[in-house]
Amino acid sequence: MDHIEPDELAVLALDGREPDDAARAHLDACAECRTEYDALVRTVALGRGGASDDGFDAPPSSVWAGIHAELGLAPELATDPLAPQPLDESADLEPEPRPVAPLTARPRRAWWPVALAAAVGGILAGVGIGIALAGLGTDGGSPAPQPTSVVLASADLAAFPGWDDATGHATVEEDPGGGRSIVVDLDAAVPAGDVREVWLIRSDASGLVSLGLLEGSSGRFSVPDGIDLSEYPLVDVSAEPVDGDPAHSGDSIVRGELTET
Known part of the structure; x- marks a missing residue:
């Protein structure tokens, strides 16, 4: 069975909208793609939902840009998923979902870099500032020693x-x-x-x-x-x-x- 490309699954998860009929039909029929898609949706939801619950600030968009460049992700994923989204008060209708590219055969497990990037974005949003404060001395000097295993x-x-x-x-x-x-x-x-x-x-x-x-x-x-x-x-x-x-x-x-x- 052909599968949805990992980049396209990530785009669907980041959009937060219901996939179109063709993508939905494939996800309903393909357990592997559905598992990957559901995992990405949970990761994005965790990152967006936990960005400010503990009083920490989201990291700057340059953090996501660095992750995007390092992992060589698709251009569709360049937008920081944790950045505040401007509201268009003049819009009356929901935007159309992005089309999914034709299904092509690919090796399984290829979605790991995309999931990793989403997970890193969510983790940085929740704890990035806390780690920075805990790891530095009060004088802004070298990081404090960490306990060893x-x-x-x-x-x-x-x-x-x-x-x-x-x-x-x-x-x-x-x-x-x-x-x-x-x-x-x-x-x-x-x-x-x-x-x-x-x-x-x-x-x-x-x-x-x-x-x-x-x-x-x-x-x-x-x-x-x-x-x-x-x-x-x-x-x-x-x-x-x-x-x-x-x-x-x-x-x-x-x-x-x-x-x-």
């Missing part, structure tokens, strides 16, 4: 057959607030069209938990609350086809057992 455990990740050149390492860290995360470093490429997914697995392989996709050579993943790492001590990175199946493919690249440090 504590390393709880680590694992060397050994390669599986067929991935003989792969090497990896995983480290479990706990932040000052008690939140745990796993930092995974991996030197292994996968065939075009596949992605790399990080898992926690029980020692007897009776259960597993997906932590997310590894983009690039290193990534940080939050450990879900309630997960006992003594019950899920194995860190696994698998090669996954983008086929919509959330189960482990069975094609592990590397795996290692966490040990306390």
